[in-house]
Amino acid sequence: MNFERRNLSDDQLLDLYKRLLKPRLIEEKMLILIRQGKVSKWFSGIGQEAISCGITAVLGKDEYILPMHRNLGVFTGRDIPLYRLFSQWQGKAAGFTKGRDRSFHFGTQEYKIIGMISHLGPQMGVADGIALANKLKKNGKVTAVFTGEGATSEGDFHEALNIAAVWDLPVLFIIENNGYGLSTPTNEQYRCENLADKGVGYGMEAHILDGNNILEIYNELSEIVESMRTNPRPVLIEFKTFRMRGHEEASGTKYVPQELMDMWAEKDPVDNFRRYLLKQNILRQDKDDQWREEIRKEIDDNLLIANTEADIKATYEQEVGDVYAPYDFEEIKPGSETENIRFVDAISQGLRQSFERHENLVIMGQDIAEYGGAFKITDGFVDLFGKDRIKNTPICESAVVSAGMGLSINGYKSIVEMQFADFVSTGFNPIVNYLAKVHYRWGENADVVVRMPCGGGTQAGPFHSQTNEAWFTKTPGLKVVYPAFPYDAKGLLTASINDPNPVMFFEHKLLYRSIYQDVPTNYYTLPLGQAAVLREGKDVTIVAFGAAVHWALETLDKNPEISADLIDLRTLQPLDKDTVYKSIKKTNKVIILQEDSLFGGIASDIAAMITEDCFEYLDGPVRRVASLDTPIPFTKALEDQYLAKGRFEETLKELVAY
Known part of the structure; x- marks a missing residue:
């Protein structure tokens, strides 16, 4: 030598x-x-x-x-x-x-x-x-x-x-x-x-x-x-x-x-x-x-x-307590000035105001810079914040998610935009094995938000229409957010960016340009883990999230004789069990509506928890309504049959009459 x-x-x-x-x-x-x-x-x-x-x-x-x-x-x-x-x-x-x-x-x-x-x-x-x-x-x-x-x-x-x-x-x-x-x-x-x-x-x-x-x-x-x-x-x-x-x-x-x-x-x-x-x-x-x-x-x-x-x-409290990084939620109240905007505009506004608030915030994704992203949510962001913070990426979801983890280690916040939620499968490993486990393993934050444009109803077929929240709700260490309205989308997104834990943020594509709401123009936050009661009634509790909330609202408007509590979960992990249980103890019947296919979906876990914790209050079976246990198809007739929307009304009426 x-x-x-x-x-x-x-x-x-x-x-x-x-x-x-x-x-x-x-x-x-x-x-x-x-x-x-x-x-x-x-x-x-x-x-x-x-x-x-x-x-x-x-x-x-x-x-x-x-x-x-x-x-x-x-x-x-x-x-x-x-x-x-x-x-x-x-x-x-x-x-x-x-x-x-x-x-x-x-x-x-x-x-x-x-x-x-x-x-x-x-x-x-x-x-x-x-x-x-x-x-x-x-x-x-x-x-x-x-x-x-x-x-x-x-x-x-x-x-x-x-x-x-x-x-x-x-x-x-x-x-x-x-x-x-x-x-x-x-x-x-x-x-x-x-x-x-x-x-x-x-x-x-x-x-x-x-x-x-x-x-x-x-x-x-x-x-x-x-x-x-x-x-x-x-x-x-x-x-x-x-x-x-x-x-x-x-x-x-x-x-x-x-x-x-x-x-x-x-x-x-x-x-x-x-x-x-x-x-x-x-x-x-x-x-x-x-x-x-x-x-x-x-x-x-x-x-x-x-x-x-x-x-x-071994102590139960320490093990469970270390899954997530400690976080004291900072409530910033919405102002009185509002504007009527679409779901997609609320997401864009929440992102822009978060970039103004956090100088160490970076977003990474395919075509998000000058092009503004597949859904134009970051349109104009390069002019406002520069290409150092609005970063186009090659088509490589795994390394981009991992890079988000690296940014967090070195003092930055990051957002990773999946062009479609379906594509997260190629970035699955670092999400469930690195981001989700890193605080539990050695106390490090994973200050990463993964944005997930998802859902059916647009005839986009098996690779652009999945709502795959169940892949992540069962993984300890991840937070999963799934808003149904522009107001919630903005406030929950800003809160997710503030949170030092990894957040999977689902955005239903069908809602992007179809749902309008009066949304405060200022920067505000909403706490993760709190459901919203949209309707109050005495006959039945309906639990839903995402586009399914709107299906439930349409069904109730069509059937005014049904007196129901309608609960929009908004956050799936952490899950607001208290709001759900309180409603069930009043109505004594519950139906859970999700867009995802039935087997293995979060509706099954919610149903199991209700059966375990609220059995003595039930006057009927816990019902689940979900999409078919098939991949989501392309043609409208097939997609309509696949989605849970068409089967919800009949099942709801059966439960009310039980």
Whole structure:
């Protein structure tokens, strides 16, 4: 291995060696503990330490790093107290996730480290968002994100690189090419000779470095990173290295040819650099022995702290209480001046006034800038707020949602507009596995609103007409809002943007230009989780949301003899059970109307809750009316048959007469 010190001082060289030595000695201890059954799982980075340690040494401590589970050197390089890492691995309270996640699946704002999730890919989009925030702040900071050669096959990898290139984001994309994705060798993962070649396809600068040579890593990256700070842009680095242990310890390495193991053992990054320093008389043997003893003592002392820490005691209140970030709703009352506007205008007005109120608010979506979006909701916003905040995106929902998460991590609020709610399926993973879980896992806000133009009645067919709220109402950590009127849409949208939790905001397309209402012209907010009672009666309770509210109103107007409480839920998560239960205890009958297909919809959960909590008040069966359990069709006759609207009146009359 050829080491070139260039202009590095002896102290700098020794510092790099100590950075390498510490994670190696921790790893050696962990391998003993796992054999003793004292650690449940371990992902070894032995043989790859130079990459983590070199990158961490190059970046400033205020620059974010997004490592993976084989990057212990990032955590030790940021001087995290070892007992906290040991507590994390043992599921103790002094860790970073309160026992809710293991390994390096956590983040810490204190040390500017954002750990991975098991799905790997989304963290690259998160890095885009962090870097976008840095670019908006014009602070000259670089973000580094790790991935393995296996994860470069994921769509998130391509989406994140493309976004970073199009937006000139200062992201250092790091590929640790260690030869195997668990047991699958690289020749079964991709056909290009070098993964760095993929950078060319995105118009991105790319380099290949020896992942076992700490000086090559440090020297080359020092120049690259300094250049990125003054000339913001993404750079892709492929590090050639090797994993000397199994994917995790239980999997072993029997699938690796022994000659390959022997070859890479000779390239060990710690041993080779140690021999170089000894040969150059930069490191003395007694000093090396002293450091090793000091580090081993630090490990043992901190293990004792972690081992003597009490085990976590589960409490219902804490577990449920940590699903959402704390938020004190700020009520801003509507003014007396109103104008009669459409649903779509109310959404646009709420967005515009939120942008005026929050200088750190960014919206991302397809065709939302000069074109104004598919429904013209952001028309004129570029002139008002500039393209830095009104950002057209490539067609890549997953990385855009992840970028929203990154913006939140780095102090921004974001809105992601799905061109149609149906398209959220390609951004599903980061919503349900990152945004929804991040506060519960390690206390981070996901200050992201995902706008969802949805619903049928426009003959748009199976891919532009779904109302897919049930995909999200069952996912803890998400809030789901679904207004039916312009007044509610504006006030709930502004409140959703204020809320530090992830909000799925459904906007029914059929209502956009068909429903008018007098809406206050000022900025105001409405609390999430409060239903509205639109009609009051004594015979039956009708529970609905979205377009279904208008179907119910039409039915009641057509049948004035039916005396009903009509409840517009407005928010599906959190759900206002109290208003529903209070009405049922008065009317003793309930019917739930939803546009989504029946099986698995939120009406089923509401019906179950009513049966459990209000059974003694019921004078009839809890009825559900929903659309057919088929995809939503295109032709009007088929769509009319599909939608629940045509079956509601008959079912309502049957229940009233029961």
